Amino acid sequence: MADKQNHGIGGLKYDQSKTPWPPETGVFVALVLITVVFEVLNRMHGTSFLFNTRAAVDAIFNKPRLDIIILQVSITGIIALGATQVMVAGGIDLSAGSVVGATAMVAMSFAQTAMVNGHANPKALFGPWAMDLPAVDPILVGLACGMLAGMINGVLIAYTRIPPFIATLGMMLSARGAADWWSNGDPVSFPTQGYANLANGDVLKYLTFGLLSWPGENPAVLFIVLAILLSLVMKYTVYGKRCYAIGSNEAAARMSGINVDRHKVLVYTIAGMLTAAATIMLTSKNLSAQAGMGMMYELDAIAMAVIGGVSLNGGRGTILGTVLGALIFSVIISGFTSIRLDAYYQEMVKGAIIVGAVVLDQWRQRRNASRT
Amino acid sequence: MSEFVLETRGLSKHYGGVHALDDANFALRPGEHVAVVGDNGAGKSTFVRQITGVEQRTAGQIFFHGSEVHFSGPIAARDHGIETVFQNLALADDLDVPSNLFLGRELIKLRLGPFSILDRKSMRQQTEQALVKTAVKIPNLTSTIRNMSGGQRQCVAIARAAHFASKLIIMDEPTAALGVQETAQVENIIRGLKEQGVPLILISHNLRQVFDLVDRIVVFRRGRIVASLNREETDGNDIVSYITGVKGNEDAYV
Numbered sequence: 001m002a003d004k005q006n007h008g009i010g011g012l013k014y015d016q017s018k019t020p021w022p023p024e025t026g027v028f029v030a031l032v033l034i035t036v037v038f039e040v041l042n043r044m045h046g047t048s049f050l051f052n053t054r055a056a057v058d059a060i061f062n063k064p065r066l067d068i069i070i071l072q073v074s075i076t077g078i079i080a081l082g083a084t085q086v087m088v089a090g091g092i093d094l095s096a097g098s099v100v101g102a103t104a105m106v107a108m109s110f111a112q113t114a115m116v117n118g119h120a121n122p123k124a125l126f127g128p129w130a131m132d133l134p135a136v137d138p139i140l141v142g143l144a145c146g147m148l149a150g151m152i153n154g155v156l157i158a159y160t161r162i163p164p165f166i167a168t169l170g171m172m173l174s175a176r177g178a179a180d181w182w183s184n185g186d187p188v189s190f191p192t193q194g195y196a197n198l199a200n201g202d203v204l205k206y207l208t209f210g211l212l213s214w215p216g217e218n219p220a221v222l223f224i225v226l227a228i229l230l231s232l233v234m235k236y237t238v239y240g241k242r243c244y245a246i247g248s249n250e251a252a253a254r255m256s257g258i259n260v261d262r263h264k265v266l267v268y269t270i271a272g273m274l275t276a277a278a279t280i281m282l283t284s285k286n287l288s289a290q291a292g293m294g295m296m297y298e299l300d301a302i303a304m305a306v307i308g309g310v311s312l313n314g315g316r317g318t319i320l321g322t323v324l325g326a327l328i329f330s331v332i333i334s335g336f337t338s339i340r341l342d343a344y345y346q347e348m349v350k351g352a353i354i355v356g357a358v359v360l361d362q363w364r365q366r367r368n369a370s371r372t
Numbered sequence: 373m374s375e376f377v378l379e380t381r382g383l384s385k386h387y388g389g390v391h392a393l394d395d396a397n398f399a400l401r402p403g404e405h406v407a408v409v410g411d412n413g414a415g416k417s418t419f420v421r422q423i424t425g426v427e428q429r430t431a432g433q434i435f436f437h438g439s440e441v442h443f444s445g446p447i448a449a450r451d452h453g454i455e456t457v458f459q460n461l462a463l464a465d466d467l468d469v470p471s472n473l474f475l476g477r478e479l480i481k482l483r484l485g486p487f488s489i490l491d492r493k494s495m496r497q498q499t500e501q502a503l504v505k506t507a508v509k510i511p512n513l514t515s516t517i518r519n520m521s522g523g524q525r526q527c528v529a530i531a532r533a534a535h536f537a538s539k540l541i542i543m544d545e546p547t548a549a550l551g552v553q554e555t556a557q558v559e560n561i562i563r564g565l566k567e568q569g570v571p572l573i574l575i576s577h578n579l580r581q582v583f584d585l586v587d588r589i590v591v592f593r594r595g596r597i598v599a600s601l602n603r604e605e606t607d608g609n610d611i612v613s614y615i616t617g618v619k620g621n622e623d624a625y626v
């Protein structure tokens with residue numbers, strides 16, 4: 001085949017050598033622009049956003065800041081990966097933040113150590129049988145807890161045909177209630193060293209046999225690994241293809257023989273599993289679990305996805321887009337901190353970004369609708 | 373092998389008090405192309421939905437290649453080699469052409485349950501072949517079909533049906549929303565199917581098209597089949613008389 005072709009109904013011309021920009025291009029450009037703005041603002045104060053300005057340190061980049069930019073969105077970012085596939089499949093998950101709370105309490109209860117500084121663990125929840133278990137136990141319990149919540153969401157949405165918004169709103173309330181009930185509102189603390197190492201260790205060093213090292217950044221490593229994995233799943237597997245098909249035209253997917261209901265259960269279960277993975281990192285990092293953990297995380301996650309070009313109407317968006325959206329989110333937070341803007345302003349600006357992203361999404365929808 | 377590809381006896385569908393389809397006796401012979409015509413609301417789409425199992429019939433029997441069938445859904449019909457181009461396109465706008473062609477029956481490279489790896493290359497190649505076979509021209513296989521014209525999207529739907537159909541194709545008003553050139557394109561695909569000997573039921577309002585393409589014309593009126601006429605023994609005025617009820621107030625049997 002020649003690279004230039006002239007075919008199509010009515011002599012429609014199409015030049016195959018011209019491939020369109022990938023959909024994430026706009027998000028990437030926005031990320032670069034926002035970063036440049038903060039760099040300029042910092043330079044006006046004689047500092048730098050991205051680059052090292054301390055003479056005592058021999059580095060080109062401001063590594064602590066770059067580390068924080070990744071780390072501070074790793075946990076909500078992992079949740080955003082799950083939210084992305086839910087939204088691509090035409091759903092929404094408002095329960096993630098509360099599932100973090102419930103999973104945190106449950107998982108941590110199986111991660112406790114018996115002795116703290118020579119005294120019996122003051123926060124011990126269960127008897128000696130649940131003390132000093134290997135880290136794999138709380139991991140499995142935590143994952144099961146998140147998957148159960150996700151599966152309940154999925155079953156409600158698929159088989160009772162409740163709108164996802166309502167079903168996951170119910171889970172949002174119930175899961176938070178379960179978290180409060182678990183230990184009557186008391187925090188669960190003092191995990192084993194093994195559990196603490198999950199987030200605070202140096203898994204990169206371990207995986208690369210000492211070649212690379214990124215201590216204390218395990219949540220970021222997990223975020224990146226899961227992002228790559230899920231990105232491949234969405235692109236190259238039947239699972240991903242069906243998420244897009246269902247989000248794009250559920251009736252057509254059904255007509256084509258796709259088991260839409262079963263797929264939805266799977267999608268929400270995987271979202272729950274990712275939420276649980278994020279929770280394990282969070283509790284390991286904090287060395288403690290509280291029932292109020294993860295409050296509003298679902299909104300951060302949805303915002304990251306929407307900023308990254310995932311459509312609230314389903315069918316459109318990519319994992320790469322969401323990762324870029326998460327970075328935009330993080331750069332803005334770090335940027336405001338770097339120019340010493342109050343946390344109150346940060347919250348307000350965050351809200352404005354979310355609304356702005358949704359407006360942009362709706363505008364894209366309308367532009368697309370008018371084209372067909 | 374039976375004399376008929378498809379036969380319905382007393383096929384009826386009632387929506388509450390509405391007798392959308394009443395006692396339809398219909399038969400299709402091997403290789404035959406039949407048009408179904410009738411006014412809006414005459415029951416043509418209802419007839420298609422009963423045959424393809426999209427809805428469950430109120431009464432009557434359906435025979436496919438001589439044996440009685442009870443399709444639980446369009447997938448069951450599809451498994452029997454019946455492909456349908458529904459009036460409202462069953463396409464996913466955000467997917468590209470190969471993904472739409474293989475929607476629900478993706479080709480697999482490595483079987484891993486729901487996470488099976490797609491064989492994207494084969495799907496792409498087979499899509500190209502299907503488009504060549506049906507002479508469908510699409511600007512770009514890898515972009516989503518959202519921005520394609522109505523005709524191109526319809527061609528994708530028809531190419532999908534033509535690619536997979538082994539025993540019967542049903543098209544419900546495939547050219548209703550298309551321009552002149554796009555209609556010609558679809559008609560060419562239908563001629564190709566005739567040459568291949570694939571039987572076809574074509575629902576259409578366009579009598580010129582019907583007389584150009586098919587062997588026999590079946591007229592529906594108010595949920596009943598009122599005429600079944602070979603193309604040679606009828607003309608446009610005759611058909612219109614049946615459609616409007618000037619002629620044929622008794623049921624027709626084939």
Ligand SMILES: Nc1ncnc2c1ncn2[C@@H]1O[C@H](COP(=O)(O)OP(=O)(O)O)[C@@H](O)[C@H]1O
Pocket residue numbers: 387390391392410411412413414415416417418419
């Ligand atoms: N799901 C339904 N519920 C109730 N009435 C219906 C339904 N589908 C079709 N009808 C009625 O059945 C009749 C036949 O409709 P249809 O088969 O769509 O006609 P056609 O395709 O010939 O234009 C119409 O009167 C229509 O209003």
Ligand SMILES: [Mg+2]
Pocket residue numbers: 416417418459544
């Ligand atoms: Mg109709």
